[in-house]
Amino acid sequence: MTVPAVPILSEDPADKVVRHGAILSAELQARRQQMYPPDARKNLRFFMTHEVSKLTSIPESTLRTLSIEGKGPVPARLENNHRAYTLGQVHELRELFAQMKPSEALRFLPRRRPGEPLQILSIANFKGGSAKTTTSAHLAHYLALAGLRVLAIDLDPQASLSAMFGFQPELDVGHNETIYATLRYDEARRPMREIIRPTYFTGIDIVPGNIEVMEYEHETPRSLAGGANGSQSGSQTVFFERLRLAIAEVEDDYDIVLLDTPPSLGFLTLGAIYASTGLLVTVHPAMLDVMSMSQFLLMMGDLIGVVREAGAGLSQNFLRYLITRHDPNDQSQVHVVAMLRSLFGEDVLLPTAVESTAIETAGLAKRTLYELEPGNIGASTVKRARESMDAVNQHILDLITQSWGRA
Numbered sequence: 001m002t003v004p005a006v007p008i009l010s011e012d013p014a015d016k017v018v019r020h021g022a023i024l025s026a027e028l029q030a031r032r033q034q035m036y037p038p039d040a041r042k043n044l045r046f047f048m049t050h051e052v053s054k055l056t057s058i059p060e061s062t063l064r065t066l067s068i069e070g071k072g073p074v075p076a077r078l079e080n081n082h083r084a085y086t087l088g089q090v091h092e093l094r095e096l097f098a099q100m101k102p103s104e105a106l107r108f109l110p111r112r113r114p115g116e117p118l119q120i121l122s123i124a125n126f127k128g129g130s131a132k133t134t135t136s137a138h139l140a141h142y143l144a145l146a147g148l149r150v151l152a153i154d155l156d157p158q159a160s161l162s163a164m165f166g167f168q169p170e171l172d173v174g175h176n177e178t179i180y181a182t183l184r185y186d187e188a189r190r191p192m193r194e195i196i197r198p199t200y201f202t203g204i205d206i207v208p209g210n211i212e213v214m215e216y217e218h219e220t221p222r223s224l225a226g227g228a229n230g231s232q233s234g235s236q237t238v239f240f241e242r243l244r245l246a247i248a249e250v251e252d253d254y255d256i257v258l259l260d261t262p263p264s265l266g267f268l269t270l271g272a273i274y275a276s277t278g279l280l281v282t283v284h285p286a287m288l289d290v291m292s293m294s295q296f297l298l299m300m301g302d303l304i305g306v307v308r309e310a311g312a313g314l315s316q317n318f319l320r321y322l323i324t325r326h327d328p329n330d331q332s333q334v335h336v337v338a339m340l341r342s343l344f345g346e347d348v349l350l351p352t353a354v355e356s357t358a359i360e361t362a363g364l365a366k367r368t369l370y371e372l373e374p375g376n377i378g379a380s381t382v383k384r385a386r387e388s389m390d391a392v393n394q395h396i397l398d399l400i401t402q403s404w405g406r407a
């Protein structure tokens with residue numbers, strides 16, 4: 001389609017909307033192509049000895065000795081002869097040391113043990129742009145780097161989380177390949193294991209999303225009304241239990257499941273909340289966002305009431321608010337944060353995710369801060385943003401390990 005660049009005099013406003021839509025969309029598409037070409041394949045950087053040591057708590061000297069003695073995974077050598085490990089090799093080192101030192105196994109390999117239940121965490125808020133996806137992606141990467149087995153499920157038809165993991169929703173995700181495939185009410189329903197995909201970020205699997213996810217919002221009311229599908233396979237399970245049951249099919253394979261939800265409170269989001277053992281509500285500290293969150297909480301309360309009336313219980317260990325895109329120098333934000341803390345106390349996470357060009361720029365290239373090589377963006381900007389994200393993610397990891405009853 002050709003887009004006239006020069007404005008047409010006396011153009012009808014309706015035509016103008018269409019023309020402007022096309023101009024803007026073409027421009028954005030061009031910029032996206034530049035930042036992230038469609039044929040780009042994601043791969044993960046290497047980790048240097050000092051990083052591996054920090055991640056695994058194996059001393060640098062031990063790693064070097066191991067490598068010299070030819071034991072354990074063989075790291076690549078960079079031009080400067082420095083050792084460079086893949087994330088898969090970092091995981092191998094964890095397993096090796098857990099075997100060698102059984103009394104300290106948990107320190108090297110913090111996976112959940114028998115009796116420690118799978119943690120399912122929803123990142124939710126129906127305010128668009130509250131950093132749900134950015135939070136989900138950073139958390140997933142952080143947990144995988146910590147040695148945990150993560151399943152990320154993209155419940156958003158916009159599928160931005162899938163895109164962060166290198167799955168372009170319109171190209172790489174086909175018919176019946178999203179979470180809808182396992183939730184649907186008809187015969188085409190698929191087992192969860194069939195729709196899970198490994199990612200380039202070793203230790204994280206994903207159920208990608210695309211627009212098809214929306215089907216669930218259309219099909220559920222039909223099923224509730226006892227429509228034509230009434231007698232078909234799997235249709236007996238009530239809508240809010242379906243996601244929980246789908247996750248239960250693969251429970252043993254993971255430590256943590258992260259659910260990135262859409263900016264709406266539909267059947268999928270409700271299913272996510274019902275399935276969750278923990279709920280993280282992301283909130284940008286601006287008055288409009290807080291007003292929207294208030295609506296979200298009231299509506300969620302109503303819906304939870306409906307679920308309870310149906311005789312189903314929720315089993316959440318925690319609900320926390322995470323302040324996102326936080327600018328501590330913005331006075332109006334300072335007031336909003338103070339208000340939230342005075343109202344909700346410790347339920348507002350102490351660490352906040354600071355607003356940072358490093359996070360935004362990395363996001364445009366579909367990356368988290370954890371993927372950046374030194375020198376990608378101004379070092380001090382990245383450092384400050386990393387410290388903020390690390391503090392947030394460590395706090396969430398602490399909540400998870402507390403749920404496991406660990407000290």
Ligand SMILES: Nc1ncnc2c1ncn2[C@@H]1O[C@H](COP(=O)(O)OP(=O)(O)OP(=O)(O)O)[C@@H](O)[C@H]1O
Nearest residue numbers: 128129130131132133134263354355356359360363
């Ligand atoms: N801490 C941050 N600093 C700077 N930019 C950020 C930060 N967190 C998120 N962003 C940017 O804000 C935008 C919205 O973030 P994100 O997509 O994570 O929000 P969302 O809640 O998932 O949105 P949606 O409701 O559409 O799913 C993105 O461009 C992202 O890069």
Ligand SMILES: [Mg+2]
Nearest residue numbers: 132133156160
């Ligand atoms: Mg999102």
